[in-house]
Amino acid sequence: MFEHNKHKKLISFLAVAALGGAAQGVHAHAGFKEQIDSGTSTQSAKWNAVTITHGCNSNAGGEGSTAPHKDVIALSVVFPDFTKTSNVVMRKSLSTATVTAGEEPTVTSFENDIVDSTADVALKTSIALDMGGDQLFANNLPTVDASGNNRGWQGWNGNFPIKGPVLIESAKKPDGSDISTTGLSPFRIGGIQFKETSCAKTLRIRVAVADWCGKGNKSYKDAASNVDVWIGSKTALFNDPATMPNESQAIFWPTLTINNKDYDATACASADYDTLFIEPSTADIDAMLPMRKQKYPKGSGEKYWPTK
Numbered sequence: 427m428f429e430h431n432k433h434k435k436l437i438s439f440l441a442v443a444a445l446g447g448a449a450q451g452v453h454a455h456a457g458f459k460e461q462i463d464s465g466t467s468t469q470s471a472k473w474n475a476v477t478i479t480h481g482c483n484s485n486a487g488g489e490g491s492t493a494p495h496k497d498v499i500a501l502s503v504v505f506p507d508f509t510k511t512s513n514v515v516m517r518k519s520l521s522t523a524t525v526t527a528g529e530e531p532t533v534t535s536f537e538n539d540i541v542d543s544t545a546d547v548a549l550k551t552s553i554a555l556d557m558g559g560d561q562l563f564a565n566n567l568p569t570v571d572a573s574g575n576n577r578g579w580q581g582w583n584g585n586f587p588i589k590g591p592v593l594i595e596s597a598k599k600p601d602g603s604d605i606s607t608t609g610l611s612p613f614r615i616g617g618i619q620f621k622e623t624s625c626a627k628t629l630r631i632r633v634a635v636a637d638w639c640g641k642g643n644k645s646y647k648d649a650a651s652n653v654d655v656w657i658g659s660k661t662a663l664f665n666d667p668a669t670m671p672n673e674s675q676a677i678f679w680p681t682l683t684i685n686n687k688d689y690d691a692t693a694c695a696s697a698d699y700d701t702l703f704i705e706p707s708t709a710d711i712d713a714m715l716p717m718r719k720q721k722y723p724k725g726s727g728e729k730y731w732p733t734k
């Protein structure tokens with residue numbers, strides 16, 4: 427982890443230098459292909475993809491080190507429950523404020539900032555799985571919650587129903603270090619519109635992502651090198667610090683950034699916030715981030731940690 431954070435800081439510095447602050451294109455872990463601009467809810471959906479930028483490696487070893495990564499064979503993704511303010515964590519902060527990431531002050535709704543958001547509805551938008559094209563895994567199933575909302579997906583390489591590719595990390599350069607590869611797992615998301623009076627420059631949608639490199643009950647024994655879990659806080663099920671970068675380190679959430687095209691810097695000069703955050707509940711992460719045990723098409727047909 428220590429090595430990794432140094433690596434991340436260097437990357438961020440270079441990105442800021444090169445792109446004038448638009449650093450979203452550079453990811454250390456799982457992330458998103460693009461930032462997106464705000465738009466109306468009736469506008470056609472925005473196409474995007476989760477990026478998988480490296481294979482699994484114990485965070486104790488540090489991914490910036492030359493320790494080898496394992497190939498990624500499956501992915502699970504859980505978005506926040508946009509339909510219920512009661513089932514998500516929402517936050518609001520000023521980007522210049524001294525606040526630890528993941529500990530920004532909470533709010534109960536976005537109704538003052540986002541069109542169609544109410545006391546009950548967090549965001550009037552939805553996501554959908556995009557099959558084909560730029561698709562790392564051949565097998566993909568949407569993750570649907572108890573209320574019928576599409577909350578993410580699981581993609582995997584396997585023998586059934588289709589043998590697909592993995593994110594190859596086992597191919598090495600002559601010095602044994604990893605060849606840099608990125609896997610894309612596409613989806614689309616509906617338009618999100620900021621209110622004219624909002625002083626939010628960005629809405630940051632924090633998404634739980636797990637990159638799986640091992641499968642079956644055996645992988646539980648060596649979880650640290652069989653899964654990378656990207657969530658901002660530990661949960662009842664995902665609590666091994668070696669599988670995630672949140673033990674005495676900066677937290678990491680894969681974050682989809684929505685930019686407010688109509689942000690008014692003059693009108694918002696003295697506003698006490700400029701950034702909104704939304705995160706899935708820990709209960710939802712525990713319910714939906716593990717790979718499902720059912721046979722295809724109900725589930726992936728495989729058993730992955732932590733389904734011991």
Ligand SMILES: [Cu+2]
Pocket residue numbers: 454455456480489
């Ligand atoms: Cu990483």
